Amino acid sequence: MGGCSGCGGKPFYTRRYSGEVLCVSCFNDSIVEKTRRTVSKYKMIRPREKVAVAVSGGKDSLSLLKVLTGLYAPKRNSMVAVSVDEGVAGYRDEALSHAHSLANELGVEHLVVSYKEMLGFSLDEALDWKGEREASSCSFCGVFRRRAIDVAALKVGASVVATAHNLDDFVQTFMMNLMHGDVTRLGWLDPNHSDGSFSVRRVKPFMELYEEEVALYAHQVGVPLQSVSCPYMHEGLRSEVRDYLNMMEANHPGLKNVMLRSGLDVISHYSGSRERQSVPCAQCGKPSSSGLCGVCRMKAAVEEHVKSRAQPTAFGGG
Numbered sequence: 001m002g003g004c005s006g007c008g009g010k011p012f013y014t015r016r017y018s019g020e021v022l023c024v025s026c027f028n029d030s031i032v033e034k035t036r037r038t039v040s041k042y043k044m045i046r047p048r049e050k051v052a053v054a055v056s057g058g059k060d061s062l063s064l065l066k067v068l069t070g071l072y073a074p075k076r077n078s079m080v081a082v083s084v085d086e087g088v089a090g091y092r093d094e095a096l097s098h099a100h101s102l103a104n105e106l107g108v109e110h111l112v113v114s115y116k117e118m119l120g121f122s123l124d125e126a127l128d129w130k131g132e133r134e135a136s137s138c139s140f141c142g143v144f145r146r147r148a149i150d151v152a153a154l155k156v157g158a159s160v161v162a163t164a165h166n167l168d169d170f171v172q173t174f175m176m177n178l179m180h181g182d183v184t185r186l187g188w189l190d191p192n193h194s195d196g197s198f199s200v201r202r203v204k205p206f207m208e209l210y211e212e213e214v215a216l217y218a219h220q221v222g223v224p225l226q227s228v229s230c231p232y233m234h235e236g237l238r239s240e241v242r243d244y245l246n247m248m249e250a251n252h253p254g255l256k257n258v259m260l261r262s263g264l265d266v267i268s269h270y271s272g273s274r275e276r277q278s279v280p281c282a283q284c285g286k287p288s289s290s291g292l293c294g295v296c297r298m299k300a301a302v303e304e305h306v307k308s309r310a311q312p313t314a315f316g317g318g
Protein backbone atom coordinates (compact mmCIF):
# COMPACT_ATOMS: atom_id res chain seq x y z
CA MET A 1 0.00 0.00 0.00
CA GLY A 2 1.30 3.51 -0.86
CA GLY A 3 1.42 6.50 1.46
CA CYS A 4 -1.24 9.02 2.42
CA SER A 5 -3.05 10.44 -0.64
CA GLY A 6 -2.63 13.91 0.85
CA CYS A 7 0.98 14.06 2.08
CA GLY A 8 2.58 10.68 1.40
CA GLY A 9 2.75 9.99 5.19
CA LYS A 10 1.94 6.82 7.08
CA PRO A 11 -1.47 5.42 6.05
CA PHE A 12 -4.08 5.32 8.78
CA TYR A 13 -7.52 5.18 7.14
CA THR A 14 -8.85 4.08 3.77
CA ARG A 15 -11.98 5.87 2.64
CA ARG A 16 -13.42 3.03 0.65
CA TYR A 17 -16.07 4.99 -1.21
CA SER A 18 -13.52 7.44 -2.63
CA GLY A 19 -10.38 5.30 -2.66
CA GLU A 20 -8.43 7.88 -0.59
CA VAL A 21 -5.78 6.60 1.82
CA LEU A 22 -5.13 9.08 4.62
CA CYS A 23 -2.64 9.56 7.47
CA VAL A 24 -4.02 10.62 10.87
CA SER A 25 -3.42 14.29 10.32
CA CYS A 26 -4.88 14.41 6.79
CA PHE A 27 -7.84 12.29 8.01
CA ASN A 28 -8.59 14.75 10.83
CA ASP A 29 -8.20 17.70 8.46
CA SER A 30 -10.58 16.03 6.01
CA ILE A 31 -13.30 15.81 8.67
CA VAL A 32 -12.98 19.51 9.44
CA GLU A 33 -12.88 20.40 5.74
CA LYS A 34 -15.90 18.25 4.88
CA THR A 35 -17.84 19.91 7.70
CA ARG A 36 -16.85 23.35 6.45
CA ARG A 37 -17.99 22.45 2.93
CA THR A 38 -21.34 21.05 4.14
CA VAL A 39 -22.00 24.20 6.18
CA SER A 40 -21.20 26.39 3.22
CA LYS A 41 -23.09 24.27 0.64
CA TYR A 42 -26.38 24.43 2.59
CA LYS A 43 -25.74 27.93 3.98
CA MET A 44 -26.14 26.50 7.46
CA ILE A 45 -24.37 29.25 9.36
CA ARG A 46 -24.64 32.88 8.39
CA PRO A 47 -21.95 35.48 9.07
CA ARG A 48 -21.94 36.75 12.68
CA GLU A 49 -24.93 34.59 13.60
CA LYS A 50 -25.00 33.13 17.13
CA VAL A 51 -24.90 29.34 16.98
CA ALA A 52 -26.21 27.02 19.70
CA VAL A 53 -24.47 23.66 19.43
CA ALA A 54 -26.67 20.90 20.87
CA VAL A 55 -24.26 18.89 22.99
CA SER A 56 -25.56 15.70 24.57
CA GLY A 57 -22.06 14.91 25.81
CA GLY A 58 -21.69 11.91 23.49
CA LYS A 59 -18.71 11.66 21.15
CA ASP A 60 -20.53 13.00 18.06
CA SER A 61 -21.81 16.17 19.67
CA LEU A 62 -18.52 16.85 21.49
CA SER A 63 -16.71 16.47 18.16
CA LEU A 64 -19.18 18.85 16.54
CA LEU A 65 -18.57 21.45 19.22
CA LYS A 66 -14.81 21.12 18.71
CA VAL A 67 -14.96 21.33 14.90
CA LEU A 68 -17.43 24.23 14.73
CA THR A 69 -15.59 26.23 17.37
CA GLY A 70 -12.32 25.72 15.49
CA LEU A 71 -13.90 26.80 12.20
CA TYR A 72 -16.18 29.65 13.19
CA ALA A 73 -15.46 31.01 16.66
CA PRO A 74 -14.66 33.50 17.94
CA LYS A 75 -14.08 35.79 14.95
CA ARG A 76 -16.91 34.85 12.61
CA ASN A 77 -19.60 33.51 14.93
CA SER A 78 -20.31 33.26 18.62
CA MET A 79 -20.88 29.72 19.80
CA VAL A 80 -22.80 28.44 22.82
CA ALA A 81 -23.09 24.81 23.90
CA VAL A 82 -26.59 23.80 24.97
CA SER A 83 -27.46 20.53 26.70
CA VAL A 84 -30.61 18.88 27.94
CA ASP A 85 -30.85 17.14 31.28
CA GLU A 86 -33.74 14.70 30.85
CA GLY A 87 -33.64 13.63 34.49
CA VAL A 88 -32.61 10.00 34.29
CA ALA A 89 -31.03 8.93 37.56
CA GLY A 90 -27.41 7.85 37.17
CA TYR A 91 -27.21 8.51 33.44
CA ARG A 92 -26.83 12.11 32.28
CA ASP A 93 -24.30 13.42 34.86
CA GLU A 94 -21.22 11.95 33.19
CA ALA A 95 -22.15 13.26 29.73
CA LEU A 96 -22.97 16.70 31.09
CA SER A 97 -19.63 16.86 32.83
CA HIS A 98 -17.84 15.93 29.56
CA ALA A 99 -19.80 18.65 27.79
CA HIS A 100 -18.97 21.16 30.49
CA SER A 101 -15.23 20.37 30.47
CA LEU A 102 -14.93 20.65 26.69
CA ALA A 103 -16.94 23.88 26.58
CA ASN A 104 -14.63 25.30 29.28
CA GLU A 105 -11.54 24.19 27.41
CA LEU A 106 -12.81 25.85 24.22
CA GLY A 107 -13.92 28.99 26.05
CA VAL A 108 -17.57 28.46 25.09
CA GLU A 109 -20.56 29.23 27.32
CA HIS A 110 -22.54 26.12 28.32
CA LEU A 111 -26.24 26.16 29.19
CA VAL A 112 -28.19 23.18 30.51
CA VAL A 113 -32.00 23.05 30.35
CA SER A 114 -33.69 20.32 32.37
CA TYR A 115 -37.06 18.67 31.78
CA LYS A 116 -37.79 19.25 35.44
CA GLU A 117 -37.47 23.03 35.16
CA MET A 118 -39.15 23.20 31.75
CA LEU A 119 -42.02 20.76 32.29
CA GLY A 120 -42.19 20.23 36.04
CA PHE A 121 -41.26 16.52 35.85
CA SER A 122 -38.24 14.43 34.96
CA LEU A 123 -38.08 11.74 32.28
CA ASP A 124 -38.07 9.11 35.03
CA GLU A 125 -41.40 10.50 36.28
CA ALA A 126 -42.86 10.91 32.78
CA LEU A 127 -42.02 7.35 31.76
CA ASP A 128 -43.85 6.08 34.78
CA TRP A 129 -46.94 7.50 33.07
CA LYS A 130 -46.02 6.24 29.63
CA GLY A 131 -45.83 2.71 30.98
CA GLU A 132 -46.63 0.22 28.28
CA ARG A 133 -48.05 2.80 25.88
CA GLU A 134 -47.13 2.15 22.31
CA ALA A 135 -44.57 4.86 21.50
CA SER A 136 -40.95 4.02 22.30
CA SER A 137 -39.33 5.89 25.19
CA CYS A 138 -37.01 7.63 22.75
CA SER A 139 -39.74 8.99 20.50
CA PHE A 140 -41.64 10.15 23.59
CA CYS A 141 -38.49 11.72 25.06
CA GLY A 142 -37.54 13.20 21.67
CA VAL A 143 -40.61 15.44 21.59
CA PHE A 144 -39.57 17.08 24.87
CA ARG A 145 -35.91 17.11 23.89
CA ARG A 146 -36.51 19.09 20.68
CA ARG A 147 -38.51 21.63 22.64
CA ALA A 148 -35.83 21.86 25.37
CA ILE A 149 -33.17 22.60 22.77
CA ASP A 150 -35.35 25.34 21.25
CA VAL A 151 -35.92 26.80 24.69
CA ALA A 152 -32.17 26.76 25.36
CA ALA A 153 -31.37 28.34 21.99
CA LEU A 154 -33.87 31.13 22.55
CA LYS A 155 -32.51 31.69 26.07
CA VAL A 156 -28.99 32.27 24.76
CA GLY A 157 -30.22 34.37 21.82
CA ALA A 158 -29.10 31.94 19.11
CA SER A 159 -30.81 31.94 15.73
CA VAL A 160 -29.58 28.53 14.68
CA VAL A 161 -29.11 25.18 16.42
CA ALA A 162 -26.44 22.81 15.13
CA THR A 163 -26.98 19.13 15.89
CA ALA A 164 -24.52 16.27 15.41
CA HIS A 165 -26.67 14.09 13.12
CA ASN A 166 -24.34 12.30 10.74
CA LEU A 167 -24.90 10.65 7.37
CA ASP A 168 -25.84 7.32 8.95
CA ASP A 169 -28.44 9.01 11.18
CA PHE A 170 -29.90 10.74 8.13
CA VAL A 171 -30.17 7.62 5.99
CA GLN A 172 -31.53 5.49 8.86
CA THR A 173 -34.18 8.08 9.72
CA PHE A 174 -35.11 8.48 6.08
CA MET A 175 -35.66 4.75 5.69
CA MET A 176 -37.54 4.48 8.98
CA ASN A 177 -39.90 7.29 7.99
CA LEU A 178 -40.66 5.43 4.78
CA MET A 179 -41.17 2.17 6.70
CA HIS A 180 -43.52 3.88 9.16
CA GLY A 181 -45.42 5.49 6.29
CA ASP A 182 -44.63 8.79 7.94
CA VAL A 183 -43.63 11.00 5.06
CA THR A 184 -44.83 14.18 6.77
CA ARG A 185 -41.76 13.93 8.99
CA LEU A 186 -39.34 13.95 6.09
CA GLY A 187 -39.12 17.73 6.30
CA TRP A 188 -37.25 17.37 9.59
CA LEU A 189 -34.38 15.89 7.63
CA ASP A 190 -33.91 19.09 5.69
CA PRO A 191 -30.24 20.08 6.21
CA ASN A 192 -31.26 23.66 6.98
CA HIS A 193 -34.67 23.31 8.55
CA SER A 194 -36.92 26.01 9.89
CA ASP A 195 -40.34 25.15 11.17
CA GLY A 196 -42.57 28.12 10.41
CA SER A 197 -43.06 30.03 13.61
CA PHE A 198 -40.03 28.60 15.40
CA SER A 199 -37.50 31.37 15.32
CA VAL A 200 -34.50 29.02 15.38
CA ARG A 201 -33.29 27.05 12.38
CA ARG A 202 -31.84 23.57 12.73
CA VAL A 203 -28.75 22.52 10.83
CA LYS A 204 -26.72 19.33 10.63
CA PRO A 205 -23.08 20.14 9.78
CA PHE A 206 -22.00 16.43 10.06
CA MET A 207 -24.70 15.31 7.65
CA GLU A 208 -22.22 14.26 4.97
CA LEU A 209 -19.91 12.35 7.33
CA TYR A 210 -20.13 8.63 7.94
CA GLU A 211 -20.73 7.70 11.58
CA GLU A 212 -17.61 5.56 11.54
CA GLU A 213 -15.49 8.55 10.50
CA VAL A 214 -16.91 10.81 13.21
CA ALA A 215 -16.15 8.10 15.79
CA LEU A 216 -12.59 7.78 14.51
CA TYR A 217 -12.11 11.53 14.56
CA ALA A 218 -13.45 11.69 18.14
CA HIS A 219 -10.95 9.04 19.19
CA GLN A 220 -8.02 10.74 17.45
CA VAL A 221 -8.64 14.15 18.99
CA GLY A 222 -9.21 12.72 22.48
CA VAL A 223 -12.94 13.33 22.87
CA PRO A 224 -14.01 11.36 25.97
CA LEU A 225 -16.39 8.44 25.66
CA GLN A 226 -19.50 8.03 27.74
CA SER A 227 -19.41 4.86 29.82
CA VAL A 228 -23.09 4.73 30.83
CA SER A 229 -25.95 4.45 28.37
CA CYS A 230 -29.52 5.53 28.90
CA PRO A 231 -31.53 2.75 30.57
CA TYR A 232 -34.55 3.64 28.41
CA MET A 233 -32.73 3.43 25.11
CA HIS A 234 -34.69 1.20 22.82
CA GLU A 235 -33.66 1.30 19.20
CA GLY A 236 -35.89 -1.46 17.85
CA LEU A 237 -36.24 -0.99 14.12
CA ARG A 238 -33.37 1.50 13.93
CA SER A 239 -30.74 -1.05 14.89
CA GLU A 240 -32.03 -3.45 12.22
CA VAL A 241 -31.93 -0.66 9.62
CA ARG A 242 -28.41 0.27 10.78
CA ASP A 243 -27.16 -3.33 10.45
CA TYR A 244 -28.73 -3.67 7.03
CA LEU A 245 -27.21 -0.43 5.74
CA ASN A 246 -23.78 -1.34 7.14
CA MET A 247 -23.94 -4.70 5.43
CA MET A 248 -24.93 -3.06 2.12
CA GLU A 249 -22.19 -0.44 2.47
CA ALA A 250 -19.58 -3.15 3.07
CA ASN A 251 -20.65 -4.85 -0.17
CA HIS A 252 -21.17 -1.64 -2.15
CA PRO A 253 -18.91 1.17 -0.83
CA GLY A 254 -20.56 4.56 -1.26
CA LEU A 255 -24.12 3.26 -1.08
CA LYS A 256 -24.93 5.38 1.98
CA ASN A 257 -23.75 8.47 0.10
CA VAL A 258 -26.10 7.63 -2.74
CA MET A 259 -28.95 7.12 -0.25
CA LEU A 260 -28.23 10.55 1.23
CA ARG A 261 -28.46 12.18 -2.23
CA SER A 262 -31.70 10.31 -2.97
CA GLY A 263 -33.14 11.30 0.41
CA LEU A 264 -32.30 14.96 -0.15
CA ASP A 265 -33.90 14.85 -3.59
CA VAL A 266 -37.09 13.30 -2.26
CA ILE A 267 -37.26 15.84 0.57
CA SER A 268 -36.85 18.81 -1.76
CA HIS A 269 -39.62 17.56 -4.08
CA TYR A 270 -41.85 16.63 -1.20
CA SER A 271 -41.54 19.87 0.75
CA GLY A 272 -42.07 21.86 -2.44
CA SER A 273 -45.24 20.01 -3.36
CA ARG A 274 -46.90 19.42 0.01
CA GLU A 275 -46.11 21.96 2.70
CA ARG A 276 -47.06 20.73 6.11
CA GLN A 277 -49.83 22.89 7.49
CA SER A 278 -49.33 24.04 11.04
CA VAL A 279 -51.36 26.19 13.40
CA PRO A 280 -50.16 27.73 16.66
CA CYS A 281 -50.67 25.55 19.74
CA ALA A 282 -53.51 26.95 21.88
CA GLN A 283 -51.37 26.61 25.01
CA CYS A 284 -47.80 27.47 24.11
CA GLY A 285 -48.08 29.10 20.69
CA LYS A 286 -45.59 26.74 19.04
CA PRO A 287 -46.49 25.13 15.71
CA SER A 288 -48.86 22.18 15.89
CA SER A 289 -50.87 20.19 13.38
CA SER A 290 -54.09 20.08 15.43
CA GLY A 291 -54.17 23.16 17.64
CA LEU A 292 -52.43 21.47 20.57
CA CYS A 293 -48.76 20.55 20.16
CA GLY A 294 -47.28 17.19 21.15
CA VAL A 295 -45.41 18.69 24.11
CA CYS A 296 -48.54 20.27 25.64
CA ARG A 297 -50.61 17.16 24.98
CA MET A 298 -48.14 14.78 26.62
CA LYS A 299 -47.37 17.22 29.43
CA ALA A 300 -51.07 17.40 30.35
CA ALA A 301 -51.36 13.61 30.35
CA VAL A 302 -48.29 13.15 32.57
CA GLU A 303 -49.51 15.83 35.00
CA GLU A 304 -52.88 14.12 35.22
CA HIS A 305 -51.16 10.84 36.00
CA VAL A 306 -48.92 12.38 38.66
CA LYS A 307 -51.96 14.06 40.30
CA SER A 308 -53.99 10.86 40.34
CA ARG A 309 -51.10 9.01 41.98
CA ALA A 310 -50.83 11.66 44.68
CA GLN A 311 -54.55 11.52 45.57
CA PRO A 312 -55.59 9.19 48.37
CA THR A 313 -58.08 6.52 47.33
CA ALA A 314 -61.67 6.35 48.67
CA PHE A 315 -60.37 3.88 51.26
CA GLY A 316 -57.93 6.48 52.57
CA GLY A 317 -54.82 4.68 51.52
CA GLY A 318 -52.20 4.85 48.76
Ligand code: SF4
Binds near residue numbers: 141231234
Ligand atom coordinates in the same frame (compact mmCIF):
# COMPACT_ATOMS: atom_id res chain seq x y z
FE1 SF4 B 1 -34.31 10.05 25.80
FE2 SF4 B 1 -33.92 7.82 24.36
FE3 SF4 B 1 -31.92 9.56 24.72
FE4 SF4 B 1 -32.78 8.05 26.75
S1 SF4 B 1 -31.78 7.32 24.87
S2 SF4 B 1 -32.34 10.25 26.83
S3 SF4 B 1 -34.97 7.95 26.33
S4 SF4 B 1 -33.84 9.94 23.62
Ligand code: ZN
Binds near residue numbers: 295297
Ligand atom coordinates in the same frame (compact mmCIF):
# COMPACT_ATOMS: atom_id res chain seq x y z
ZN1 ZN C 1 -48.02 23.58 22.95
